[in-house]
Amino acid sequence: MLDLRLYLLQRISALVMAPLVLGHIAVMIYAAQGGLSAAEILGRTQGSLGWALFYGLFVAAVSVHGAIGLRVIAHETLGWRGRVLSGATWLVFLFLLSLGARAVWAVTVP
């Protein structure tokens, strides 16, 4: 159910996420400590290619990682297999990607 390709995607997406999670937590603490308002935050992120790439990559990695993780649970716990399993994996991936992409778009596009 997991071949080498999916295993690699899962491990690489985890590798990508690890520093991004730390960066995300650091940003949250910084924003909350400094008492930044929503408008001040948007003022820094909108039009910023750096933040778009940071959170864009984060969203892509989360979508891949979450979809493969749920695929394993769906197979081992619910017994899904074949096309249903592949379809569900893709659906979760696209769902997470669209939710995340929408947020990244809203925060970074001026």
Add this chain to the structure above:
Amino acid sequence: MDVSVWRGTAEGAFQTFQVPARDSQTILDVVAWIQQNLDPTLSYRFACRVGMCGSCAMTVNGQPRWTCRTHVKKALKNNKIQIAPLRSLPVIKDLAVDMDPFFDKWVRAEGVFHPSKTRRDKVEALAPQTAARQTADAGIECINCAVCYAACDVVAANPDYLGPAALNRAWTLVNDAKDGGYDKILEAVSDHGGCHNCHSMGNCARFCPNELSPMTSIAGLKRATVKSFFKRKA
């Protein structure tokens, strides 16, 4: 003591027998005593009785064990013993399971020797102290008893998964200088039911009667398959 034994196939029930307790009594002794003294129709499998052949594995009080080397004293709970067939394999009758799926997976994992020389070549000298040989040696004492296979929760949840024993065998061949099937083996264990499905829970290593660690072998296969993937790309 009270001994309840599984009777039937996938459908069936436990039947309770009264068995006299003896010194140095093994679980296999208990099963044999029931078959010889109480019910000759009880089916089970054994051969060597000394922990070499891997025939007599059963589920004893919920845990997979080699019954010929498991003392009753060690397994007894409240003066009771429950003996069932191994998990994750089809039951033929009573305590005997069909080992075909287990061995089919050895073949699927390329757990067969791949000759690399002809009879005209010199026999290769193997230095026992090389790292690869020591890695192979760490896994070759497997007796094919399927205790790890029955202990593995991934096998139970995913019938396609090759399982700890077959993958451990593949890993010993990957590290064997005499074997010529390196790429073939790595390809076989990278498929859908392959080594990448292991969750590293370690039930295999916990229950292996020979104290091998198939989990470590599988981790080795994961590393080797990833390395070879990037080498091929480069």
